[in-house]
Structure formats: C-alpha cells, structure tokens
Amino acid sequence: MSARPSPASVVADADVLAADLLCGGPADADLGSGDDRLDDAAAARTALDALRAHSWTTLVATEPLLDDAAAVVADLADPDLAADWRERVARWATVVEGTADGHPALVAAHAGPAAHVLTLDPSLTSAGAGASLRDHLDASVRHPRAFVQVFDAPALWAAVHDAAPEDYPGPDRDPRA
16 A cells, blocks of 8 residues: 555545536535435535635545546536636646556545545445455545545544644635635
8 A cells, every 4th residue: 555645635536526516506505305416416516615625635636537527527518618627626636646557536546645535436435345445545435425424624624733623723715716
C-alpha cells in the first residue's frame, strides 16, 4: 500500500462527479424522495458540497477519471458543458498520476493517496468488494449518501489540524461559487 492518506482526501468516481454537476437541485435536497436517481444525485451534490465548503479537504483525481466523468456529462448533457466542467474541476482537484490499469477511482485513491472513495457503483460498495480491496487500498469506498451521514466537519478539521473539534471555524468557502 502507498502512504497513509489524509482523512480529508476524497476521490469521487465519474458517476458521482457527473451526478453532482447534473442534479440541478440544491445541496440540501431531500435524500428520501423515493426516486433513487434523484436521491443519488442529491447525495453526490451534498457530499461534494461538503468538500467544496472546506479549503482543507482535497478532491483527488487522475486525468483518466476526469476524462471519464467529462464523457458521461457530454453523453448525458452537452459536450460544451463537459469541456467547461472539465476545466473547472481540474482547477479544484489535486490531479495525481496513476497507472492506466484498474478502475479509475480506485487508481486515483491509491495514487493520491485518498482516504475515501465515493461511488454510485454497487459492485464497489458491497461487503465483498470491501473485503477484497482492504489488502490493496487504505480507503473507505462508500455511496455518497453514506459519506454524508458520517462526514463530521468539526471532528475531521480537528484531526487534520491537530486541534479540538470545538475550535472548528466552520466552512471557509462557498460550495456553489
């Protein structure tokens, strides 16, 4: 395994990145609407907004991962939107070099290294996948909804800054900017 990842480093799979861009709703949208596609998109938006709101968190990606997400956006929406998004996300993310082999999100997490992988792919979030990945990857692979449920900004800030959670200053960026 590579170096121990920062608990504030996160990889978002291409499906999560595209869902975040295309969901069209506010970050605080109801995650219990009954429509799994809307719930997935709202969860993706909420999870990534939590990262965008804190400058001390890191979105980790590789060029192939960002290319995959841009291709999804181009296919589902518009090639110009995909190109604009690709340029913007490359400025936000920490882009790392990874191998060409393997699932792009897992490659990014290994190369980052990243402590969390957010994906909508049930084959990556199953208990069996977790058990087989454990020996190769020091990261938690979760659905964005699960990440949102456990994301504790004050506790994470305290761990990253070697401080007390009560000293957490709050979000320091507008996630929608």
